[in-house]
Amino acid sequence: MSDIVVKRPIWQANQARGLVDAGLDRLRRGEVGSVPVAIGLVIIAVVFYRLNAHFLSAENLTNLALQMAATGTIALGIVLVLLLGEIDLSAGSVSGLTAVVMTLLYVRHGWNTVFAVLAAIAVGAAIGLLHGLMRTMLSMPSFVVTLAGLIGWQGLMLYLLGKEGTVNLPFDRGIATISDTWLPAVLGWLLVALLAGGHLAASLVTRHQRVGAGLDASTPVWIVVRSGSLAALLGGVVLVLNTDRGVPLTLVIFGGLVLVVGLILRRTVFGRRIYAVGGNAEAARRAGINVTGIRIAAFVGCSALATLGGILAASRLVAVNQSSGGSDILLNAIAAAVIGGTSLFGGRGRAYAALLGILVIQSITNGMLLLNVDSSVRFMVTGAVLAISVAIDSVARRGAEGAR
Numbered sequence: 001m002s003d004i005v006v007k008r009p010i011w012q013a014n015q016a017r018g019l020v021d022a023g024l025d026r027l028r029r030g031e032v033g034s035v036p037v038a039i040g041l042v043i044i045a046v047v048f049y050r051l052n053a054h055f056l057s058a059e060n061l062t063n064l065a066l067q068m069a070a071t072g073t074i075a076l077g078i079v080l081v082l083l084l085g086e087i088d089l090s091a092g093s094v095s096g097l098t099a100v101v102m103t104l105l106y107v108r109h110g111w112n113t114v115f116a117v118l119a120a121i122a123v124g125a126a127i128g129l130l131h132g133l134m135r136t137m138l139s140m141p142s143f144v145v146t147l148a149g150l151i152g153w154q155g156l157m158l159y160l161l162g163k164e165g166t167v168n169l170p171f172d173r174g175i176a177t178i179s180d181t182w183l184p185a186v187l188g189w190l191l192v193a194l195l196a197g198g199h200l201a202a203s204l205v206t207r208h209q210r211v212g213a214g215l216d217a218s219t220p221v222w223i224v225v226r227s228g229s230l231a232a233l234l235g236g237v238v239l240v241l242n243t244d245r246g247v248p249l250t251l252v253i254f255g256g257l258v259l260v261v262g263l264i265l266r267r268t269v270f271g272r273r274i275y276a277v278g279g280n281a282e283a284a285r286r287a288g289i290n291v292t293g294i295r296i297a298a299f300v301g302c303s304a305l306a307t308l309g310g311i312l313a314a315s316r317l318v319a320v321n322q323s324s325g326g327s328d329i330l331l332n333a334i335a336a337a338v339i340g341g342t343s344l345f346g347g348r349g350r351a352y353a354a355l356l357g358i359l360v361i362q363s364i365t366n367g368m369l370l371l372n373v374d375s376s377v378r379f380m381v382t383g384a385v386l387a388i389s390v391a392i393d394s395v396a397r398r399g400a401e402g403a404r
Contacts, residue, residue, distance in 0.1 A: 037356045048367035055367055058244035064366050069250035070313035072358035075336035077305030079354050080298045082337055083278045085346025086142040088302045090149030095310030096325020097157040098124045103167050103320045113174045121307050128303030132296030166321040178315040182246035188238040196231035262351035278346030336361050339389040
């Protein structure tokens with residue numbers, strides 16, 4: 001018994017030391033993760049708060065949560081294709097087209113809301129399937145395939161809208177109510193408890209499995225600290241939002257999609273295969289992975305998520321029109337994925353990159369609107385942030401290659 005008592009602290013200390021060394025090694029190789037984004041968000045918050053105290057008010061933060069959901073959902077789909085080293089330039093047009101399909105089925109043909117949404121998602125998935133087949137079967141570059149899609153699907157959207165150019169959704173029912181629905185305060189706190197508790201339970205199960213396999217694992221203290229930090233962060237968000245209208249349903253939907261995609265990427269064989277193909281497609285093929293199937297599935301997922309983003313945008317606007325899915329939506333979605341930490345070269349990134357990236361972009365946009373800054377300056381600042389993010393990614397990739 002005394003041997004066990006003596007050896008356990010030594011074993012835990014070795015485990016902790018190993019994790020610290022691993023973290024330092026990642027930093028030396030340029031794998032900085034989401035640290036630059038977190039620092040950037042703090043700087044953005046401090047600067048805009050100093051310039052306009054209303055920036056961190058509950059009302060403005062609630063508006064910020066509403067603004068980021070639609071484009072953030074599209075960015076989440078962009079993450080999937082970027083992980084493979086591919087690109088999808090049609091995501092904005094697909095979001096607009098499928099939102100129009102959903103609206104026409106719902107308003108003009110009297111379809112049930114759920115069936116209209118499911119039909120739109122099916123159309124989006126079919127478009128993604130077409131893109132994936134053109135990319136894999138015809139060996140066409142994804143840039144060209146999706147650029148053609150950007151133009152073609154936008155043309156189809158304009159054709160469906162006809163001369164009127166706008167179709168309004170009913171204000172008091174169906175899709176339009178999504179952006180005007182707020183969680184009760186109690187339900188918001190319950191959501192925090194479930195997420196933090198689920199994170200703690202999942203981390204403990206993972207630790208148990210890794211210890212059983214003889215692998216390095218996080219210490220119990222570190223697991224509790226991480227889950228506690230998550231609970232504090234989520235609790236702070238809910239506390240602030242509850243002082244205004246509450247937690248918006250659109251934010252819950254977007255956050256839920258980030259969580260689901262994150263679990264798929266990190267906890268499933270399919271997710272691991274995405275990283276494998278993105279890291280080295282030829283090595284993945286020789287390992288027996290169906291590279292063609294993975295690429296097609298990623299494009300299908302990207303277009304399906306673009307559809308959901310388009311539906312959220314239509315809900316907030318309470319209409320679809322000729323500008324649906326247009327303007328700078330696509331550029332912001334791609335920028336969000338990259339700024340959040342997803343590598344343009346494939347093989348590196350997480351689902352939460354979409355959340356972090358769109359939070360950066362929308363914070364800059366929101367803050368400059370509060371200051372009445374001209375849109376030209378906003379575009380230049382966003383472009384600079386994107387360039388810095390790509391530079392960090394390039395340095396990180398070069399560091400990783402030099403460490404091999």
